[in-house]
Amino acid sequence: MMSFLAISVAIGQQTITGSVSDEDGAPLPGASIVEVGTNNGVVADFDGNFSITVGDDASLSVSFLGYLTQVVAVGNNTSIDVVLSEGGQLDEVVVTGYGSESRRLLTDNIASLDSEDISEIPTPNVFNTFAGKVAGVQVTQTNGKVESGFNFRIRGQASISASSQPLYVLDGIPLITYNESSNGAPTNPLITLSPNEIESIDILKDASAASIYGSQGANGVVIITTKKGKAGKAKFNLNVSRGVSNPSAYRDWMNAAEYVEIFLEAGRNTFNAGLDFTGFVEARLDRYSNGTWQQGTYDTDWEKIALVEGSVQDADFSVSGGSDNTNYFSLLRTMKQKVLF
Structure with a gap:
């Protein structure tokens, strides 16, 4: 056996x-x-x-x-x-989910912006720094409010998940991006972040680069690294910018006299053959204008009243430095923005 x-x-x-x-x-x-x-x-x-x-x-x-x-x-x-x-060196390495890798050895699909790229165009909003700088990335604001959210499409309009938002990671901490305002509209998760306190932004586009984040990174990952103080004397930095914005185009609306003319013509050309609704139209105009339409008293350009010149004032002051025991970076910011409407 x-x-x-x-x-x-x-x-x-x-x-x-x-x-x-x-x-x-x-x-x-x-x-x-x-x-x-x-x-x-x-x-x-x-x-x-x-x-x-x-x-x-x-x-x-x-x-x-x-x-x-x-x-x-x-x-x-x-x-x-x-x-x-x-x-x-920041210009030689790229932040990935698993660490930092040399750009020369990197095979993942990752786009990067450093502090110089970000500060080229003064802007109060972090999302505006991506405009025209990152291939395949499209950023659009959901509405005209200052605090409104953004549609951030990492893989372009043609991607399967074009309508989905990426995961934002700020200094290693994932951010919640689905916060909503009191009226249910999405808000900007990075509204309190100044572009001048960002050291680098790395966008992980493919699955291998974002795999460490699991299902949260299914639509891509935006990794934001902020500036940190370094040992040495204190450094002070002041940035001040101011800008204006105007509507790109105005529509050619009818004025009051043209509106009355078209309204009366519509009354004369009614689909009921043989009937003239001019009197009905005039009665309506009297009702709308309290009887003043024939004198041409009012001729308001409502578009110019609704669309005004926008402006933005942005200023921040930072101090950084360090010693053998600690380092520090602090930034104070004030921003005032007036939208077009």
Whole structure:
């Protein structure tokens, strides 16, 4: 009689917790922690903390925009605190769901804007910075209100999900974009964000780039990274802009005399043959104008009253700097906008 001994071998798994910070001890929310050689990755929370389950003999690649990527061997450790050094150049790296990658080595469909692109045209609204700068991206405002929402189409009009909104991620924190005003109209989730406090904007268009966000990233992901202070003397920056807006075209409406003429002609050309409704029309005009229409007392151009010259005044003041123990970036902003109607 022969007997067999079955042995099952399970691959060891362990959960690693830790934190990601810079050399000054400030947490780096949104830092990417990826198990080397796999697609297993997480993002650090607002306090820079993370938790990830990895296999035996694993190594973690920790990255953050503007910092040097660091690879850490897990070994027997269950807690790892990672300190990243500054050094990554913003114009050479692109923020993805799993971290920062070199533009030269990138195969995903990602479009990027840096702070120079954003500040080229002064605008009080972050969404206006995309105009004509990102291929395939179309941004339209839902109505003329200052706080109104935007239709943001990452893959153009012809895409299957052209009517769906992308996921917005601000410094590693996903934003809720379906907030509505009291009348049910969608609002702008980035209305309080000044373009002058943005370091970079990365738009993840395809599934591989946005896979870490799951179903939330099905319609694309817009990753916004704000500016941060750096060690050194305090830097002060003041930006002031002012602009006006006018209607692109006016319609050629009838004036009061032309309206009366057409109205009377309609009465004479009634479909009831042999009947003249001119008297009926004149009675209606008397009713509408309180008997003053024959004198031509009123001739109001309602379009020019409704459409006025719009204006915008935008000013912000920022201070940034840091020391061996901490860094800071603070911005104060005031914005006053008058719409066309």
